[in-house]
Amino acid sequence: MLERLEELERQALTELEGITDEAGLNAWRVKYLGRSAELGVILAGLRELSKEDRPAVGRRANEVKLNLESTLQTRVEALRVAALERSLQEERLDVSLPGRKPILGRIHPANQTLRQIYNIWAEMGFQIYLSREVETDDFNFGLLNMPEHHPARDMWDTFHTTATGVLLRTHTSPGQIHVMRERAPEPIRVILPGMCYRYEQSSTRAEIQFNQVEGLAVGHHITFADLKGTLNAFARRMFGEHVRTRFRAAHFPFTEPSAEMDIECFICEGKGCSVCRRSGWLEILGCGMVHPIVLRNGGYDPTVFTGFAFGMGPERITMLKHGIDDIRYFWGNDLRFLEQF
Ligand SMILES: [Zn+2]
Incomplete structure (x- = not known):
């Protein structure tokens, strides 16, 4: 055993x-x-x-x-x-290997310009006021001194919705009526940025959607001189301390008098180049004194109050600044374009 x-x-x-x-x-x-x-x-x-x-x-x-x-x-x-x-x-890890770099996004070129514009106006005491992109015919046209059958309505082809009298705004100006009705009779200093829509054939210079930045000041003693001084100050901050500007008479139904502001071409410094079409000047924005009818529609007595308004296109400014020759690049979502900014 x-x-x-x-x-x-x-x-x-x-x-x-x-x-x-x-x-x-x-x-x-x-x-x-x-x-x-x-x-x-x-x-x-x-x-x-x-x-x-x-x-x-x-x-x-x-x-x-x-x-x-x-x-x-x-x-x-x-x-x-x-x-x-x-x-x-x-499962050994080599901690000395270099890491993989995450791909960083960039701020869209139109938004870069928008932020620059916001900063400048904010420094001058303007608030940002956002209003809706879907509007009624009345706000988009009628209350802005463009009653039905007014010839100025032909300036913009409009996206209408299936609901009668409801459309995609063709400009940011309807926001003027909204903010005035909200604030009257207080003085106003706002910018109204946002997307606008037009039923157009898209081309190198026109898109069916684009940003606009509208500005509005309403108060007791606002004159055309205030308009010029304020916009000149903006131009100097946006395009350089020594930029020259000029105002040309224009016509918009919702301002009287109306003007377009040009700045001296910052590419050729006024000598004339292909961007400014040899003129030495670039058209930057439209502006004017708020029409008395528009003031009244907003709830202000035009015998007591005056105001100025202006509107500019951030994409157009971005195109001029960077020599972009086709506005369709902005919404084409092509990384080869977007990564350059
Ligand atoms: Zn030029």
């Missing part, structure tokens, strides 16, 4: 050395230490042995059992360490 125990121990230990995975270890445990393993059977059958044999066999059997258990434990530990070592090797 003692010899059998010796042999069993040797066999078990030899087998254990060759095992390299968990499944093998489990099978080994069942085979040598399990309930029905030979060693277990020997231990269970001790009391059937003779009194002389029992102590020696019992002691030896227990020794073998303890030895097998502790060797198994050591083996389990060793395999665990090896597995950890292996996974550390396989």
Whole structure:
């Protein structure tokens, strides 16, 4: 019996050395230490042995059992360490490798110009007033001194909705009526930026959607001189301290008198180039004194209040500044264009 125990121990230990995975270890445990393993059977059958044999066999059997258990434990530990070592090797990270640079977005060129315009007017005490892009015929035309069948309505082709008298605004001017009705009889100094829509054939110079920045000042003693002074100050901040401006008479239904402001071409400095069409001047914005009818429609008494208004196109200004020759690039979402800004 003692010899059998010796042999069993040797066999078990030899087998254990060759095992390299968990499944093998489990099978080994069942085979040598399990309930029905030979060693277990020997231990269970001790009391059937003779009194002389029992102590020696019992002691030896227990020794073998303890030895097998502790060797198994050591083996389990060793395999665990090896597995950890292996996974550390396989999943090793090289922290010295350079990182992958995330692709940075850019601010859209039209928004860059818009932000510049906002900053300048904010510094001059103008608030930003946002109004809706879907308007009624009345706000877009009628209240701005363009009653039905007024010829000036032909200046802009309009996107009409299926609802009668509801349209996409063709300019930001309807915001003038909204802000006046909200603030009257308080003085007003606001800019009204936003998207406008026109039902036009899109071309290098015209798009069906574009931004506009409208400006409106209403108060007690506002004159055309205030209009000129304010817009000259804007031009100097926007285009450079020494930029020259000129005002040309124009006609808009909602201002009287009306003018267009040109700035000296900043590309050729007035000498004449292809951008300014050899004239040395660039048309930048339209402006004028708010028409008395518009003031009244906004809730101001035109015998007491006066005001000026102006409107400019940020995309046009951006095109002039960067020599962009096609307005359709702005909404084409072509990264090759957008990444240049
Ligand atoms: Zn020029």
